[in-house]
Amino acid sequence: MDLTYTAEQQAFRAEARSWLEASVPKQPLASFDTPEGFEAHREWEKKLHAGGFAMVPWPTEYGGRGADLLEWLIFEEEYYRAGAPGRVNQNGIFLLGPTIMEYGTPEQKARFLPKMASSEEVWAQGWSEPNAGSDMAAIQTTAIRDGDDYVINGQKTWASRGAYAHWLFGLFRTDPESSRHKGLTFVLVPMNTPGITVRPIEKINGKKAFAEVFFDDARVPVANRLGDEGAGWSVAMATAGFERGLMLRSPARFQSTARRLVELYRATLAQGGFVDAGLRNRVTQCWIRAEAYALNTYQTVSRLLAGGKIGAEASLNKIFWSELDIEMHTVALALLESRGELLPSAPAAGDVGDWLEGYIFALAGPIYAGTNEIQRNIIAERILGLPRK
Amino acid sequence: MEFGFSEDQTLLQQTVRDFLEKECTPDAVRSLWERETGRSPELWGKLSEIGLPALMVPEVYGGLGLDERDMVLVLEETGRFALAEPIVTTAVVAAPLLGRLIDTEHSAFAASWLERIASGDALVAVAPEGQPLIADAHVAYLLLLSHGDRLYAAEPDHVQLTAQPANDQSQRLFTVNWDSQKALCLASGNEGRSLQAELLDRGAFGCAAQLLGVTDRLIEMGALYASQRKQFGVAVGSFQAVKHRLANAKVDLEYGRSIIHRSAHSVSTNSPSRSVDVSMAKSFIGEAARFAAGESLQVHGAIGYTYEQDLHIWMKRAWSLDLAFGSGAWHRARIGDALTEGGLSAPHFGFEPRGL
Numbered sequence: 001m002d003l004t005y006t007a008e009q010q011a012f013r014a015e016a017r018s019w020l021e022a023s024v025p026k027q028p029l030a031s032f033d034t035p036e037g038f039e040a041h042r043e044w045e046k047k048l049h050a051g052g053f054a055m056v057p058w059p060t061e062y063g064g065r066g067a068d069l070l071e072w073l074i075f076e077e078e079y080y081r082a083g084a085p086g087r088v089n090q091n092g093i094f095l096l097g098p099t100i101m102e103y104g105t106p107e108q109k110a111r112f113l114p115k116m117a118s119s120e121e122v123w124a125q126g127w128s129e130p131n132a133g134s135d136m137a138a139i140q141t142t143a144i145r146d147g148d149d150y151v152i153n154g155q156k157t158w159a160s161r162g163a164y165a166h167w168l169f170g171l172f173r174t175d176p177e178s179s180r181h182k183g184l185t186f187v188l189v190p191m192n193t194p195g196i197t198v199r200p201i202e203k204i205n206g207k208k209a210f211a212e213v214f215f216d217d218a219r220v221p222v223a224n225r226l227g228d229e230g231a232g233w234s235v236a237m238a239t240a241g242f243e244r245g246l247m248l249r250s251p252a253r254f255q256s257t258a259r260r261l262v263e264l265y266r267a268t269l270a271q272g273g274f275v276d277a278g279l280r281n282r283v284t285q286c287w288i289r290a291e292a293y294a295l296n297t298y299q300t301v302s303r304l305l306a307g308g309k310i311g312a313e314a315s316l317n318k319i320f321w322s323e324l325d326i327e328m329h330t331v332a333l334a335l336l337e338s339r340g341e342l343l344p345s346a347p348a349a350g351d352v353g354d355w356l357e358g359y360i361f362a363l364a365g366p367i368y369a370g371t372n373e374i375q376r377n378i379i380a381e382r383i384l385g386l387p388r389k
Numbered sequence: 390m391e392f393g394f395s396e397d398q399t400l401l402q403q404t405v406r407d408f409l410e411k412e413c414t415p416d417a418v419r420s421l422w423e424r425e426t427g428r429s430p431e432l433w434g435k436l437s438e439i440g441l442p443a444l445m446v447p448e449v450y451g452g453l454g455l456d457e458r459d460m461v462l463v464l465e466e467t468g469r470f471a472l473a474e475p476i477v478t479t480a481v482v483a484a485p486l487l488g489r490l491i492d493t494e495h496s497a498f499a500a501s502w503l504e505r506i507a508s509g510d511a512l513v514a515v516a517p518e519g520q521p522l523i524a525d526a527h528v529a530y531l532l533l534l535s536h537g538d539r540l541y542a543a544e545p546d547h548v549q550l551t552a553q554p555a556n557d558q559s560q561r562l563f564t565v566n567w568d569s570q571k572a573l574c575l576a577s578g579n580e581g582r583s584l585q586a587e588l589l590d591r592g593a594f595g596c597a598a599q600l601l602g603v604t605d606r607l608i609e610m611g612a613l614y615a616s617q618r619k620q621f622g623v624a625v626g627s628f629q630a631v632k633h634r635l636a637n638a639k640v641d642l643e644y645g646r647s648i649i650h651r652s653a654h655s656v657s658t659n660s661p662s663r664s665v666d667v668s669m670a671k672s673f674i675g676e677a678a679r680f681a682a683g684e685s686l687q688v689h690g691a692i693g694y695t696y697e698q699d700l701h702i703w704m705k706r707a708w709s710l711d712l713a714f715g716s717g718a719w720h721r722a723r724i725g726d727a728l729t730e731g732g733l734s735a736p737h738f739g740f741e742p743r744g745l
Binding site for chain 2 (some may be wrong): 001002003004009050070088123155232251262265266269281283284285288289291292293295296298300301302303306313318319320373375376377380381383385386387388389
């Protein structure tokens, strides 16, 4: 155990820091769940890519810089320190990308990864269906083989970035006689395929963060299949592992929120606002938990670099960060008192920042990427060995 | 940057686990409760044979010359088996503190006690500044005591002990009357304060590491019982309400583990963030252990509330270790001071290296 950075890692941090300081937009971009914000975020991704920072742990041939996961963590720390924009292509770069790395053919890697790294192609997720939410193995949308194509019929829902994305990845039932986890196949689908209809869904603040996607005889080449036919469930579990266990929510995000929370507490104290021992204790707890999350991630990365894999323990992560995120924003709103209710456009909003927006976003955390109830079942059954039935 | 353990370190952990599984069974723990001292010189002798007290004593004094990064996994095992012997105070607190005195006028004194600790010939009791209760003073060959800004060493002949019976029968607590004139002053002023602070941090670190094993055991017992006990024709562990209790306890345990492993690194390197890192570890795992105790008890139901069932061995360990060397509330307040009162500023914490 050695918790110090090497000279190379320090140099990489310094390089990332100075590039980000020079490059991060001075004004925050519009939300990537609006048409103009979506394009503005793609422009930012292009800039990141040109600077060589779009996906630091990827091989250079796919648009990365061939660094390891530790350097990715360092980059993320610098990214949040610099207050850089959210990653519009997170479904692609953090979830699908590593899955293609593991299961893709050489042709698929060459075809998809570079355009993913540059966000020329932005990805949506297509897991859930109206009758397959927490029970994902109940997927009904079919992809039936017809010559060199799959013909897709059915409906996906809650597709994150689905309103504006260029591609969608998801699970489809290729064997209509099959049930549950069998007969599912992981397919990559261009959103401009004839027969696809997208209907955006507004979340509670009215923004189009996700969409319903309808398939009506949509034909997709068999070459777009990731992994073997019928083996989609295990491919999807690899994606879910990255999502829950490591890449979707890097610790820097929560450490940065925890730091802002401490600053808000100090400012509230200095300005004579209401604080008490209870609020201070909660602020301290949040900060400790954000540290715990970072430490745990460093341990996971060390394990992966030593040849380990992400398993069921990814579920521990997902519960931990999603509930921490809600608590941090809840405490911040309490510190802001009645101003915590103001939208940024309110004349009296002043420096309330984006705590409210962050709170609304945080509330989705225990729901997406597999509800926390499902994660708790996974922990109980697969880690603690409790009986399924 | 490498946040994991070597093969040697996990092998040492396994060795200690195998040893304690045989030598420190629940029946053995209970039988020691019946002894007046509550301690087992035979067991300490065997622990010394496998080198536990000597682990962090420098090789030149007969020790193994390892550090907290090796010790943290060993301590977890001592918690898993509810070992009552004073391994934390002797090996994790006293030995390294005596090591600090090697380059002072007390060099010969420190060297001779280090040799005795390494050979298994000395138990040491320690008391943090302001703490009226001292554990294992009745079996100690040496007591490290604080008064004002001074750290003293006192021998048993010069102290008067009053037993203070405790809830955890493995804990033997005492109040101590002592005359500082008759004790040896090891350090005073800034040096004394610094050693007192290290004493507290080391004790808290040791308890936190033991609590890892205690918490793991509490969850394991709950999971085992819930898998076997049937109601309504099925194992009670098949119900989500039961599963989720234990899953929640497991989440806290695993995040506590990361914090404690980092605190081992901070203590071993005497990092500037040592005290804050230890306070995080102690407050986090203390709370996690109490939570796991409560959830495991609920999962066990009435049987877990009986003296006959072994669950209370670990529940009581969880409670007593949570309160030793600073309660969770005390440690959290220390972090809160650092964060919000300008003691140490927030951006200096965490993995962002200082000064870059």
